[in-house]
Amino acid sequence: MKPLADRIALVTGASRGIGRAIAVRLAQDGALVGIHYRAERDKAEQTLDDIRAAGGDGFLIAADLADPAGATQLSEALIAELRARRDPPQFDILVNNAGIDDRKTIEQVTEADFDRMLQINFKSPFFLIQKLLPVIADGGRIINISSMASRLSFPTMPVYAPTKAALSTLSRVLAAHLGPRGITVNAVLPGATSTDLNPLSDPARAAAVRDSVALGRIAGPEDIAPVVAFLASKEGGWITGETIEASGGQRL
Template sequence: MTTTLRHEGKTALVTGGSRGIGQAISRRLAREGALVAVHYGYNHEAAERTVKEIEAEGGRAFPVHAELGVPGDADTLWEAFDRALADRGAQPGVDILVNNAGITMPRPIAQVTEAEYDRVFAVNAKAPFFIIQRALDRLRDGGRIVNVSSVATRVAFPAIVAYTMTKAALDYLTLSLAQELGPRGITVNTVAPGYTETEINPTLSIPEIRQRYSQASVFSRLGTPVDIADVVSFVASDDARWVTGQWIDASGGVHLGV
């Protein structure tokens, strides 16, 4: 465990919390004292592995299954969350909600089909909207909502246009919710990664692309999931109580000179 248990006594839900950035966020929040619901859509083994890793580090976690991007996904997620808390004898409700789950769409506009467009919006934009909507009665006053977006919403990146549109929608949701939920002491912020070492980006296996993406950062390297998790943990903590409605660049200074 870390010496700073700034999330002690809190309950967190991390969507897409079993792999990549989501896994790093789940582990970081748990190390700092939170009881973490590790959401997964398909890979039960990855979720169980993440929970076991958290428990081995002295933390507390449990898996929650719900496929996103299908009708009723938000209700399925929260019903599973509620049941899991009850089974553990934990108090109902949530303090920290991290909307991290997402899928990519690496195609320029001319190649995107209607079905692909609908799918990426269903998972990346519609699901978080209704997950938050259903969370409002569960989210405790003084809580935290963190939406994981992308630095791509601030630059032209035609190769992933549909994906980036979904993240831009999430950016606006942050802004609107921050004003609406402020009277309850709830902060809402966006954390926007840049080029990060995760399996969601298969092009990183191509040496030329990997080098170009690394050189886009002022630190001349790719980001890691832990880099992003550290920022999310801060935003989710009481240390960030005076920060809301913000788009926080966690890209390692990508494209600063552009």
């Protein structure tokens, strides 16, 4: 039997990059995966096609997490989906992956920049968890995708890094709060990862990043997804309140 058979997962920001890789991996391990996307339905459908081609299944949910109402919209859509599948409506795994980065120094950041990043990277995951707690099964998993930028100093991440640090801290707080229900809460901190939004295509920059990684290469989304899958599994059930860096030993 697959390790996540009979489990239902929701992955935010699953239409591309790390989120897509996580959704595909959880489905390979047997979970029915809710694929959240904001606007690019074609890319979300491609994620679902990839899942089904490998023998898994999932469903699509649209919501704009930049909108203060986005977490409510997403939670209501998921609960409606669950009601059609389970009685009582419950799910097992929440992966808060959706996030944005707008690289500017503090002198360049506008209040609108700050508010948008705070909303997507921290406020929406916070309230999504709050609204879904009644339907997360006891013994479930919450996995927040933070960033190794939360523990290092990058001058062009004066908003992104603090929002990701907040998500990591929230994971520890909720691990203690939800422990009596057997729900684990952890943060995964990817290092430099090549995606369509972060292609690392400049040769000089890519070489500098690669030289900073102990394992000698830049990660792909497929390097991050197995870490999340482990935390989502029964074998990861004794790990909670942790920040787990998946960076290949970047900047050790």
